[in-house]
Amino acid sequence: MKKDSLHIADFISYFKDKALIKDAEIKAFYTSLEPEITGNTISIRISRLIKKLVISRIAQGEYILGSTKAYQPVPESELLTLYKKLKKEFPLLPFCVWSTKLLNEFMLHQPFHFFILVETESDATETVFNYLKEFNKEVFFNPDENTLYLYAFRYKRSIIVKNLVTEAPMQTIEKIQTISIEKMLVDIFCDRSIFNAQQGSELEQIFTEAFSKYSVNKTKLIRYASRRAKRKKMNEFLHYLNLNNE
Numbered sequence: 398m399k400k401d402s403l404h405i406a407d408f409i410s411y412f413k414d415k416a417l418i419k420d421a422e423i424k425a426f427y428t429s430l431e432p433e434i435t436g437n438t439i440s441i442r443i444s445r446l447i448k449k450l451v452i453s454r455i456a457q458g459e460y461i462l463g464s465t466k467a468y469q470p471v472p473e474s475e476l477l478t479l480y481k482k483l484k485k486e487f488p489l490l491p492f493c494v495w496s497t498k499l500l501n502e503f504m505l506h507q508p509f510h511f512f513i514l515v516e517t518e519s520d521a522t523e524t525v526f527n528y529l530k531e532f533n534k535e536v537f538f539n540p541d542e543n544t545l546y547l548y549a550f551r552y553k554r555s556i557i558v559k560n561l562v563t564e565a566p567m568q569t570i571e572k573i574q575t576i577s578i579e580k581m582l583v584d585i586f587c588d589r590s591i592f593n594a595q596q597g598s599e600l601e602q603i604f605t606e607a608f609s610k611y612s613v614n615k616t617k618l619i620r621y622a623s624r625r626a627k628r629k630k631m632n633e634f635l636h637y638l639n640l641n642n643e
Contacts, residue, residue: 403442404430405451412462416608416639420458456615461608468578468611469570470499479513479556480573486528492517493567495576500585500595503603503610508594510553516561526558542590557591562624566617578611579618586634587625601638608640615641 450464493516526538585592622631635641
């Protein structure tokens, strides 16, 4: 194989304006240069492009130009303490604990207040809420829009206890079960009352920035959106942002 067989400079120039690159498009690119090229050779070249960080795979048969990194937010000490307290009291319950402060990284405008989200099984949320209420006054249980507006937004920091959607994509960081970037994006897209400060142009900004900075597994994202009955709307939104050219 020739040293320049990947045609890296031409490849980057050809795909530089595309947010998403598909297998068929890479095949078309190399076929236009070498009509007799085989599918196996193209597969080998894709693997080499990934190793050289020219492209990154984000889903089966889908790539973005350049290298990205995994999203691994560092939990603050308050979250560490809270999670340990919850697991000590409820060792058999699954929890996902995170803070909306994490969203500031992707936003243009920084909200005045933030939430700590404590998510667990639906049949245990009220019990967990009552436990947290013993030593926190700013705790809310599956709050509706009115409750958030009248009460939760009064505090700079509030705790929200809510149902954990089954099969939600999570990750463990420093022994804390917390969000993956796919869960974060789907949640702010679906829970528009809780994530009121992240709607409109900010929602577009967050998605665009997240896809640009980190590896987002679109298959995982769409699967979770389906669990939340938002598959079609999510695909439409990704298409609108040019993050999905299906």
